[in-house]
Each structure stands twice: as C-alpha cells, then as structure tokens.
Amino acid sequence: MPKTDMLTARVEPRLKSDAEEILGELGIPAGSAITMFYKQIVIHRGLPFAITLDPQPVPSLDRMTREDFDRELSIGEQARIEGRVTPLEDALAQVRERTLP
Secondary structure (H helix, E strand, C coil), X not given: CCCXXXXXXXXXXXXXXHHHHHHHHHCCCXXXXXXXXXXXXXXXXXXXXXXXXXXXXXXXXXXXXXHXXXXXXHHHHHHHHCCCCCCHHHHHHHHHHHHCX
C-alpha cells in the first residue's frame, strides 16, 4: 500500500456536513473525494469541476421552516451587500433590451 500524508483543513461545519451527506449518497468516503480532487488538480493543472448530483430544488415557502426562511433571507442580503445582485430596475431594462425590437 502506498504511503500517505495527513491533510488537515478548516472548513465551516455546515459545509462539511452538507458535503459529507452528498458524498454518502454517492458512496464516496471524504478521504477518497479529497484524493480524487487532488488528482484532478494535477491532471488539469488547475481546478476541475463537474461531478455533481442534480441541483437541490429551491424549497417552496410552504415547506420552509422559519429557520430556513431566515437563512434564505440572510443569503440574499449578503449577496446584495457584496454586490452580487442586480437591482430590479436594471434587470427589467436588460430584459427589455433583449426582447424588444
């Protein structure tokens, strides 16, 4: 068996939990996923990205808990603060530009 090195990384607990849940569904241990990721970095000489499950559907409001709703609001607010959203007026103007003759 080849010799291995230990890897230690700090990851947000929720991210770790969510990722390990998906890896569990795929039947891939976290250590194997990290090894695959590193091998792909070497092969591509950069970051790869493509192996996914179907995107998780956006939950409907009637199925959300108050915690879920508050979390979604926080995500949206953070995106607004970071400038990763388009104001409604600008978005509508872009749609008009693309659809009107």
